[in-house]
Amino acid sequence: MNVAGQVATNFLFWFTFVVHLFNSVSKYLPIMNYWLLKSEPFVFSFNQLLQDGSGVWDGVRNYQARNFLRSMKEGDLGFFYHSNEGLEIVGIVEITKEAFPDPTFDGDRWSAVELIPVQKLNNPVKLSDIKQKAELKDMVLVNNTRLSVQPVTSSEWSIIMQMSGTDI
Numbered sequence: 001m002n003v004a005g006q007v008a009t010n011f012l013f014w015f016t017f018v019v020h021l022f023n024s025v026s027k028y029l030p031i032m033n034y035w036l037l038k039s040e041p042f043v044f045s046f047n048q049l050l051q052d053g054s055g056v057w058d059g060v061r062n063y064q065a066r067n068f069l070r071s072m073k074e075g076d077l078g079f080f081y082h083s084n085e086g087l088e089i090v091g092i093v094e095i096t097k098e099a100f101p102d103p104t105f106d107g108d109r110w111s112a113v114e115l116i117p118v119q120k121l122n123n124p125v126k127l128s129d130i131k132q133k134a135e136l137k138d139m140v141l142v143n144n145t146r147l148s149v150q151p152v153t154s155s156e157w158s159i160i161m162q163m164s165g166t167d168i
Contacts, residue, residue, distance in 0.1 A: 035078035058112035
């Protein structure tokens with residue numbers, strides 16, 4: 001075998017080794033996703049979730065939002081946002097059960113997740129304040145206000161937490 005063939009064989013061996021190693025340990029790595037979930041407080045408020053101790057996030061009938069529900073992993077954190085009344089992030093939730101068929105729909109077209117409240121924000125963060133922050137101009141909440149389930153970047157998460165004066 002010539003030198004080029006040996007290099008290619010060695011590269012392929014080590015590449016395969018690294019991929020297998022990563023796949024075997026990746027389930028133990030603490031990779032967290034952040035989300036924002038919107039609810040009208042007169043339908044289901046964060047205070048109601050606190051009182052109940054846990055809840056099922058169901059009734060989502062938008063394909064993009066459904067796909068985000070299906071991307072959630074146990075242990076992911078999310079902001080609880082009051083829409084229509086308040087227009088503000090009021091609390092933090094944790095996903096405790098990954099996507100399953102929505103119990104409010106017959107079939108598996110729609111999905112739901114289970115969640116628990118983590119804590120109320122010290123200071124709710126209003127949409128109007130979020131829109132004034134240049135660092136948050138690309139946040140989905142700013143650019144697609146009708147989407148009820150949406151991703152939040154780790155940078156956006158940190159900024160919102162700072163704005164709320166909350167540590168977890």
